[in-house]
Amino acid sequence: MSGFLNSTLTALFLYIVVAQSWNLIGGMAGYASFGQVAFYGVGGYAVALLMLDASLSFWVALPLAAVVAGAYGLLLGLPLLRLRGEYFAVATLVAAAATQALASWQPAFTSQGAGLTITTVGTRQTTPYLGAGGFTLLFAGLALLSVCLVAALTHTRLGYALRVVRDDERLARAVGVRAGATKLTAFALSAALAGLAGGASAFRLVTVTPGQMFDPTITVLTIAMVVLGGAGTVLGPVVGAIVLTALTTAVDAVLPASRDLVLALVILAAVVFVPRGIGRGGQRVRLPAYLRGPRPPQHTTLLR
Amino acid sequence: MSSALANGALSGGLIGLAAAGFTALWRLTGVLNLAQGALMVLGAYATWVVAAALDAPAGLLAALLIGALIGYVLQRGLLNLLLGHPGYLALAGTFSVGLALDSLATLLFANDYRVVPSAITSTVITIGPLHLLAAGLVAFCCATLGTGALAYLLSQTHFGLALRAASIDRDAGRLTGLPVPALFGVAAALSAAAATFAGGLLSLTGPFTATDGNQLLVLIAAAAMIGGAGRLWRAFAAGVVLGGIQATVGYLAPAALADAAAIVILLVALAPRALEARTASDGASGLGGLS
Amino acid sequence: MRLQVDKLTVMRRQSAAVDGVDMQIDAAELVALVGPNGAGKTTLLRTLAGLMSPQQGSITLLGTDITGLAPEARVKRGLAYVPEGRRLFGALTVAENLELGCWCHGERDLGRVLDLLPELAPLLERPAASLSTAEAQLCAVARAIAANPVVLLIDEISLGLSPAAAGRLFSLLPELVSTGVAILFVEQDVGRALSVADRLYALDRGRVVAAGAPGELLVHQAFRGFELGD
Numbered sequence: 001m002s003g004f005l006n007s008t009l010t011a012l013f014l015y016i017v018v019a020q021s022w023n024l025i026g027g028m029a030g031y032a033s034f035g036q037v038a039f040y041g042v043g044g045y046a047v048a049l050l051m052l053d054a055s056l057s058f059w060v061a062l063p064l065a066a067v068v069a070g071a072y073g074l075l076l077g078l079p080l081l082r083l084r085g086e087y088f089a090v091a092t093l094v095a096a097a098a099t100q101a102l103a104s105w106q107p108a109f110t111s112q113g114a115g116l117t118i119t120t121v122g123t124r125q126t127t128p129y130l131g132a133g134g135f136t137l138l139f140a141g142l143a144l145l146s147v148c149l150v151a152a153l154t155h156t157r158l159g160y161a162l163r164v165v166r167d168d169e170r171l172a173r174a175v176g177v178r179a180g181a182t183k184l185t186a187f188a189l190s191a192a193l194a195g196l197a198g199g200a201s202a203f204r205l206v207t208v209t210p211g212q213m214f215d216p217t218i219t220v221l222t223i224a225m226v227v228l229g230g231a232g233t234v235l236g237p238v239v240g241a242i243v244l245t246a247l248t249t250a251v252d253a254v255l256p257a258s259r260d261l262v263l264a265l266v267i268l269a270a271v272v273f274v275p276r277g278i279g280r281g282g283q284r285v286r287l288p289a290y291l292r293g294p295r296p297p298q299h300t301t302l303l304r
Numbered sequence: 305m306s307s308a309l310a311n312g313a314l315s316g317g318l319i320g321l322a323a324a325g326f327t328a329l330w331r332l333t334g335v336l337n338l339a340q341g342a343l344m345v346l347g348a349y350a351t352w353v354v355a356a357a358l359d360a361p362a363g364l365l366a367a368l369l370i371g372a373l374i375g376y377v378l379q380r381g382l383l384n385l386l387l388g389h390p391g392y393l394a395l396a397g398t399f400s401v402g403l404a405l406d407s408l409a410t411l412l413f414a415n416d417y418r419v420v421p422s423a424i425t426s427t428v429i430t431i432g433p434l435h436l437l438a439a440g441l442v443a444f445c446c447a448t449l450g451t452g453a454l455a456y457l458l459s460q461t462h463f464g465l466a467l468r469a470a471s472i473d474r475d476a477g478r479l480t481g482l483p484v485p486a487l488f489g490v491a492a493a494l495s496a497a498a499a500t501f502a503g504g505l506l507s508l509t510g511p512f513t514a515t516d517g518n519q520l521l522v523l524i525a526a527a528a529m530i531g532g533a534g535r536l537w538r539a540f541a542a543g544v545v546l547g548g549i550q551a552t553v554g555y556l557a558p559a560a561l562a563d564a565a566a567i568v569i570l571l572v573a574l575a576p577r578a579l580e581a582r583t584a585s586d587g588a589s590g591l592g593g594l595s
Numbered sequence: 596m597r598l599q600v601d602k603l604t605v606m607r608r609q610s611a612a613v614d615g616v617d618m619q620i621d622a623a624e625l626v627a628l629v630g631p632n633g634a635g636k637t638t639l640l641r642t643l644a645g646l647m648s649p650q651q652g653s654i655t656l657l658g659t660d661i662t663g664l665a666p667e668a669r670v671k672r673g674l675a676y677v678p679e680g681r682r683l684f685g686a687l688t689v690a691e692n693l694e695l696g697c698w699c700h701g702e703r704d705l706g707r708v709l710d711l712l713p714e715l716a717p718l719l720e721r722p723a724a725s726l727s728t729a730e731a732q733l734c735a736v737a738r739a740i741a742a743n744p745v746v747l748l749i750d751e752i753s754l755g756l757s758p759a760a761a762g763r764l765f766s767l768l769p770e771l772v773s774t775g776v777a778i779l780f781v782e783q784d785v786g787r788a789l790s791v792a793d794r795l796y797a798l799d800r801g802r803v804v805a806a807g808a809p810g811e812l813l814v815h816q817a818f819r820g821f822e823l824g825d
């Protein structure tokens with residue numbers, strides 16, 4: 001396979017993993033996390049530190065990174081999942097910024113701002129660098145794992161409980177769903193998936209810096225993919241990841257300097273034109289949507 | 305150290321003004337404008353460009369106008385269309401607007417630190433044990449006035465009354481004859497102008513760069529969350545407190561830890577809200593009025 | 596002709612909630628809209644007010660086509676609507692609610708409204724959320740009158756009101772009509788609608804099944820299915 005194809009496929013599979021990780025908490029549980037990148041970063045740093053300081057093999061470090069990120073998700077989720085709606089969104093955004101701030105401050109993480117470099121050559125290497133083809137396979141495996149996890153979850157008790165929590169949390173409690181534990185489990189699983197993605201990326205990138213591993217753009221890109229494909233579905237995030245990979249690849253080839261600008265415009269277009277996802281029809285927002293739930297006051301006109 | 309605390313609190317006033325605008329729009333339309341930090345940076349650049357050609361007050365005026373224009377267009381062109389859809393769409397939308405503004409600024413001005421040369425930038429006023437930066441003091445007064453003007457417009461005028469009515473019930477507002485889409489547009493214009501004006505003041509008091517937007521957003525959002533939806537003066541005060549704490553921690557420890565400290569305070573401040581959320585249902589109707 | 600509705604069709608969930616309705620209302624006319632639950636009365640009024648958009652047909656106010664206008668633009672042209680559930684601004688006072696009703700013409704003089712509804716005067720400083728159902732309905736009608744409408748639409752005018760409170764509202768309607776306002780109101784109680792209105796439209800499954808003055812309608816086929824009030 002050519003290098004271009006490898007890097008494109010790797011990006012696609014990485015996007016699928018992070019999109020499914022957001023889908024678990026944002027799409028299935030209805031808790032829109034704006035701090036998903038925190039777990040990606042924590043996973044990345046876990047792999048880097050475990051390989052450097054504990055001299056562990058990558059194949060041991062990666063599952064451990066998922067555990068660490070999942071545990072961090074539990075830690076953050078305990079206070080944050082008590083918040084609803086925009087409070088939750090902003091609290092997670094701020095928590096991710098705090099995580100980045102802590103990573104930038106901790107000298108062991110940054111080595112004076114230059115970042116950590118995983119040893120991949122020489123006698124001190126713990127695992128040989130996988131190479132382009134190897135990483136494509138690794139990410140393909142992770143993507144498959146994430147899709148299978150979400151698909152399996154939709155048919156389990158946890159999946160049903162999540163949907164009840166998403167649609168009406170008080171109703172969920174009333175019918176005996178343990179809403180708190182359900183949300184926390186989903187959040188931890190979601191964090192672990194993001195941690196896997198971050199851990200694998202760290203090894204691929206070799207050098208990790210806080211600015212790169214905790215870039216909030218990653219969070220928004222993730223949300224955009226899920227929105228584009230259809231939140232709460234199994235295949236929606238995959239579709240979204242394919243679309244975004246195609247777009248980022250094209251933009252990088254043509255206008256690399258204005259990548260963020262173009263991405264922002266794409267996300268805006270996605271939000272306005274396909275708010276419910278491509279899979280569920282490209283209904284435009286401005287079409288009136290009559291009678292939306294029984295909660296008064298009902299706003300039936302959309303503002304033009 | 306007390307001077308560091310005082311100067312930090314003064315610059316926190318700028319965060320406070322932007323947070324007042326942020327929380328007003330949140331209360332009125334239910335949208336958290338995650339572009340508020342990027343708007344602040346935009347205001348700083350607008351002031352920097354115009355102040356170089358004319359003078360600082362003209363620069364501030366330019367910041368105010370460009371903020372109002374962007375806010376109005378943002379509301380009419382994006383946020384009004386997203387009312388009634390899941391809240392994270394509007395959040396993702398405003399965040400991308402912020403991202404677009406950030407990357408535009410980076411493309412146009414590169415990542416260098418900029419500072420507006422001004423006569424009062426380096427003047428120091430000594431009051432007792434405090435050594436205050438004159439520019440910071442003036443900017444703080446302007447930010448206080450700005451917050452006051454915003455609070456007056458929203459709570460004391462007929463326009464503010466119409467806006468509050470529209471935020472209580474959009475359909476009823478339209479049936480009463482209120483031009484709700486335009487009213488929301490003006491609300492967003494005021495909110496964004498608060499951010500760009502605060503950014504303009506920021507550029508007159510110290511250096512800034514195109515990538516400051518996210519850090520500013522975190523502080524603005526934190527101040528607004530601590531203050532609560534629609535609590536303009538509480539958000540302003542929270543901004544001042546956050547600024548003071550950040551400067552003090554930054555004086556004693558590395559700057560990055562200062563951000564973390566501000567965030568820990570936010571999480572502590574959110575705890576009571578977390579408990580409220582368990583008993584009360586969510587939604588704008590449960591939030592307090594404008595004050 | 597104050598308000599003219601031509602072949603109006605409104606779809607809701609793939610079926611026509613309002614199906615080819617024609618309607619004319621003249622100045623100073625008091626017109627009732629009756630029909631069983633789900634007949635499309637509220638959908639028709641909401642469409643006239645601009646909250647829903649029709650798939651077909653047109654709405655003409657004072658000779659101008661207003662079919663595509665936003666609700667607030669219709670209010671400015673003289674079409675006011677008292678919605679089901681009243682939808683007062685609960686956190687604001689009665690006076691503020693009434694002042695907002697004046698928004699479209701800019702004069703903030705409540706004197707005219709209070710002349711018509713003097714019982715609101717002592718309530719002016721109360722939050723609208725604290726009003727009783729009867730007071731709230733009066734306030735909602737007053738808020739709509741404050742806009743100086745030429746056509747006033749009132750949904751479920753007496754729903755949830757005591758007979759005395761409903762009587763008060765029905766005594767207000769002829770007074771309003773005498774000032775030249777045309778009124779179209781929805782009433783569940785066909786007997787009362789027959790006794791008050793100049794004309795009636797009976798709606799069933801989205802279609803006008805009968806229309807005319809009370810005397811003509813009493814013998815009409817379509818009214819046999821309706822429950823007459825006491």
